[in-house]
Amino acid sequence: MSDFSFFLEVVVGGLLSGVMYTLVALGFVLIFKASGVFNFAQGAMVLFAALTFVGFLEFGLPMWAAFLLALAAMLVLAVAIERTVLRPLVGQDHMILFMATIGLSIFLEGFAQLIWGTRVRGLDLGISDEPVEIAGILVSQFDLSAAVMAAVLVAVLSAFFSYTKIGRALRAVADDTQAAQVAGVPLGFIWAVVWGAAGFIALVAGLVWGARLGVQFALTLVALKALPVMILGGFNSIAGAIVAGLVIGVSEKLAEIYLGPFVGGGIENWFPYALAIAVLLIRPAGLFGAARIARV
């Protein structure tokens, strides 16, 4: 095999995993845009969603029904979080809200395992992991399907938040919360929508990574993959999350293959963070971070 097609293979593999990073980062970005809060509980939501899905499967439900029920559970969860956690804390410092999401994540991890147990479960989505050859490049079928799913979800969510009335209202809330409320945008509703979207994302991420790693506590760590993506792309930019996810995906794979041998491998796990820190030093707001629109 030529060097070039090997290189392409690495790049494509990186892009595919990058799409998943983008997806998870999008969950954070939406919540951050709407409320200025870094949602520490995103990882716990991934675990909660995956456990709920597998739990319904174990009841003997078909996959589509388990998916819909798990999705419904995530939406109910979003509304419950808005009512019981966010609404009482309106007007509090962002740090207090951040701590509330830490509490929420501990609760969700405990609650999910209380209901569904702590056993590690396998999850078979029925997609084979055999590589297929596309234009001379070997691509994992599973990665490809996961990436397509994630890409569709990213496209749908970003179209929703760019072109619909609710999306416009979300951007208004992100710009100026009080002014948006005064203009008639109910903050609670917007929050429930973005937490619902984050729940949806958590479910898809939980399925893909659950199928990879098994449905277990380690899934909560998946969300950490989104951190460098957000640092790179900016905490409040949807476009930034998309580009940064792909950049991180590709660069960590390239680094692993081409730099790894010189430092004894294992680069993939820390390279994104190193890249993110480097960007942080040069552009603190991230590549796409809120370039605040203002007259000069």
Add this chain to the structure above:
Amino acid sequence: MNEQGPLLSIAGIEVMYSRLALVLRGLSLSVPRGGIVALLGANGAGKTTTMKAVANLLRSERGEVTRGAIHYDGARIDGLDASDLARRGLSLVMEGRHAFGTLSVEDNLKVGAFSRRDRAVGDSLDMVYRYFPRLKDRRHQAAGLLSGGEQQMCVIGRALMARPRMILLDEPSMGLAPLLVEEIFSIMRQLNAEEGMTFLLAEQNASVALRYATYGYLVESGRVVREGPAAALAADPEIRASYLGLDASAEPGGATLAARRRPRWLS
């Protein structure tokens, strides 16, 4: 509801921030249907706090109405969510021109119609562009890039998109050139005459406000210290001296009315 009573009435409200700073101390006022009422006062008198109390925005600033009641159209509104008021036809135009900077002018206006369920939003957009033709020229521009006067037009237009019966206008003249101030105030008067909208107008610039308002209240340290028809207030020698700067004997900076009436050691 109560067709005869005032559209907005504030009865003896006290407002505290962070449970310790008492900012409004029993402030009362009422705004008749179809009126333009001016709320006058110096920096820190409590005008904005009054507006935010009506719009239910205090909670997000750790403020709270601790006494008194606010009625709009005959019903208490103290407990409602800030966004419910838009649906009831009460819109606040906040002090300091809070346009959504990253949204286009037209998107800003459309957000103003968020609470509406009817299909006539396009008509309202046309109406706003009729009153503010400059917004139409700039409709695809990000609102953050507009001039101060255009931003003020944009946020007033956004309030109009909710088809309000009453608009609370907080300090629309702030930082604008005199000509632009007149332009904005005469549009307010036009809206009042043509669309029957009621206005409560908070202003430091008493001389302009009293020319456009029908009635006025003067606030000092969270209380109403003087009220009356706009013409009477404008003619009041003490107000002329302290707030209109028309009296040669007025101290620089303008002492407050209360301070002038009382010996200093009592205040």
